[in-house]
Amino acid sequence: MNAFEKIKVLYIDDEQNNLNSFKATFRFDYTILIAQDTNKAFEQLKANPDIRVILCDQRMPDKTGVEFFEEACALYPAPVRILLTGYADLESVIDAINKGHIFRYIKKPWTDVDIKSAIEEGNKFYITTSMLAIKNKELQSAYDELGKFAYSVTHDMRGPLLSVIGALEISKSMDSIVEIREILDMMDAAVKKLDEFIKNMHEYYNLKRMELIFEEVDFTKVVSDVGAFFNIGGKMDKVKFSFNVVQNEVFLCDEIAIKIILNNLLSNAFKYQRRKAENKFVEVNVEVKNNEATLIVKDNGIGIEESHIPRVFDMFYRATSEETGSGFGLYNVKDALNKLNGTIDVSSVVNEGTVFKVIIPGKPNDAS
Amino acid sequence: MTQAKKLHFIIIDDSKLDCFIADKIIRNTGKCESVTTFLQATEAIEYIAKTPPHDEHTRTIVLVDIQMPVMNGFEFVEAFEKLPPSVIKHYTLYVISSSINENDIYKLQNYASVKQFLNKPLTSNTLAAILG
Numbered sequence A: 001m002n003a004f005e006k007i008k009v010l011y012i013d014d015e016q017n018n019l020n021s022f023k024a025t026f027r028f029d030y031t032i033l034i035a036q037d038t039n040k041a042f043e044q045l046k047a048n049p050d051i052r053v054i055l056c057d058q059r060m061p062d063k064t065g066v067e068f069f070e071e072a073c074a075l076y077p078a079p080v081r082i083l084l085t086g087y088a089d090l091e092s093v094i095d096a097i098n099k100g101h102i103f104r105y106i107k108k109p110w111t112d113v114d115i116k117s118a119i120e121e122g123n124k125f126y127i128t129t130s131m132l133a134i135k136n137k138e139l140q141s142a143y144d145e146l147g148k149f150a151y152s153v154t155h156d157m158r159g160p161l162l163s164v165i166g167a168l169e170i171s172k173s174m175d176s177i178v179e180i181r182e183i184l185d186m187m188d189a190a191v192k193k194l195d196e197f198i199k200n201m202h203e204y205y206n207l208k209r210m211e212l213i214f215e216e217v218d219f220t221k222v223v224s225d226v227g228a229f230f231n232i233g234g235k236m237d238k239v240k241f242s243f244n245v246v247q248n249e250v251f252l253c254d255e256i257a258i259k260i261i262l263n264n265l266l267s268n269a270f271k272y273q274r275r276k277a278e279n280k281f282v283e284v285n286v287e288v289k290n291n292e293a294t295l296i297v298k299d300n301g302i303g304i305e306e307s308h309i310p311r312v313f314d315m316f317y318r319a320t321s322e323e324t325g326s327g328f329g330l331y332n333v334k335d336a337l338n339k340l341n342g343t344i345d346v347s348s349v350v351n352e353g354t355v356f357k358v359i360i361p362g363k364p365n366d367a368s
Numbered sequence B: 001m002t003q004a005k006k007l008h009f010i011i012i013d014d015s016k017l018d019c020f021i022a023d024k025i026i027r028n029t030g031k032c033e034s035v036t037t038f039l040q041a042t043e044a045i046e047y048i049a050k051t052p053p054h055d056e057h058t059r060t061i062v063l064v065d066i067q068m069p070v071m072n073g074f075e076f077v078e079a080f081e082k083l084p085p086s087v088i089k090h091y092t093l094y095v096i097s098s099s100i101n102e103n104d105i106y107k108l109q110n111y112a113s114v115k116q117f118l119n120k121p122l123t124s125n126t127l128a129a130i131l132g
Helices: A016-026 A038-047 A065-075 A087-098 A112-156 A158-171 A177-209 A219-236 A255-271 A306-311 A329-340 B016-029 B041-050 B073-081 B102-108 B124-131
Strands: A008-012 A031-035 A053-057 A080-085 A104-107 A239-247 A280-289 A292-299 A343-349 A353-361 B007-012 B032-038 B060-065 B091-097 B114-119
Touching: A008 A016, A008 A038, A016 A031, A016 A112, A031 A038, A038 A053, A038 A065, A053 A065, A053 A112, A065 A080, A065 A087, A080 A087, A080 A112, A104 A112, A112 A158, A158 A177, A158 B016, A177 A255, A177 A329, A177 B016, A219 A239, A219 A255, A219 A280, A255 A280, A255 A292, A255 A329, A255 A353, A306 A343, A329 A343, A329 A353, B007 B016, B007 B041, B016 B032, B016 B124, B032 B041, B041 B060, B041 B073, B060 B073, B073 B091, B102 B114, B114 B124
Parallel strands: A008 A031, A008 A053, A053 A080, A080 A104, A239 A280, B007 B032, B007 B060, B060 B091, B091 B114
Antiparallel strands: A280 A292, A292 A353, A343 A353
């Protein structure tokens, strides 16, 4: 919501002369909409959800202003309502104010100053209440996220710990070194899973608070840095990693956000391989053109079932029980892309592989 | 329990380590005939639906985790309750979880087929208690 844009005002009066003079007087200060009867007024309200202030004459043939506001208030609660009236109607005005149907009344004949001050005050009230509604919504979604988070923490953090506790307990009565080694390996995996969860959580909070820093991004360097990290494990699992970067222009973007995106996509690509397959590969292609970077991460792994695809970017959603996953990775990718105004597409075939396509716009380069 | 009859077990948990622990503890009791583990609840439901009971009188004890990807513990119980009564009667369900969320535990009371909620990690004491 922009507090400085022209305030949209609806004025209802059965006398055309009043409408005309009102419009003529205030059209430079506000965007004026007019209606000669209440039916027209409702049409205007329906067509213009951004009306902030409604002024209405009390004495009209089809309905009084108070009656109109009573109805309008139920259907369109957001705009601030101001009544124009003579002294004779004071009783009904007091009643309307007490019921909360009108914000203010202006006695007739009005002066420009009265109207202006009423509209300005009304607009302030409108902005405050709308802001409150927006803030409330943000707060609610933060609460929801926190609830989801707390719920997951009991599982994702407590789960591996309880596994290790259980394993320690049974290992006390084990004599065979082979068995003990086996259980140690599993404990090792459980602890690593916990560690990965904590690292992802850290990433998530960093993203939430992160101020973007725009600097020149050299994709060849970024991809080889991030790729090298996974390639060590990849070589052990016989996953071939290759990348190709075409970048002939300066690209301004936040390098950390890009690394988070690439890191998570590559981590998944290496992780969700078909264990026994031949010729396993992970491929990254980057093209920077017209100040836009297109990143394609492709693998021939286990793929994602079609029914799971719409939910893979949800927090804590996991589409497979294979391998260790925190349910944070793709959520963080999406979050980072939202910050960069980027987009992501995924196409996947089960047991054939997955392709993620990311498009990131560069910051407009002022120098050029 | 008149005793002597050995029990069959099914463990459903996406954590390999937790399956391993449960398997070990169950086998150590000496009261078990077989232990079958599943990392995915969907596979377990398929197995239960297709496998004929060992004989008319055996019961199989099922230990199922709550939070699992793809099909979680609640979804498993719901799918299980849709199986024919002739199948259901051979199984006793226990839900086992690291969850300390009251809602989860409360929700479980709505399922007729769930006998009890057990805390992780499974210990020989807990198991002894449910086997009586």
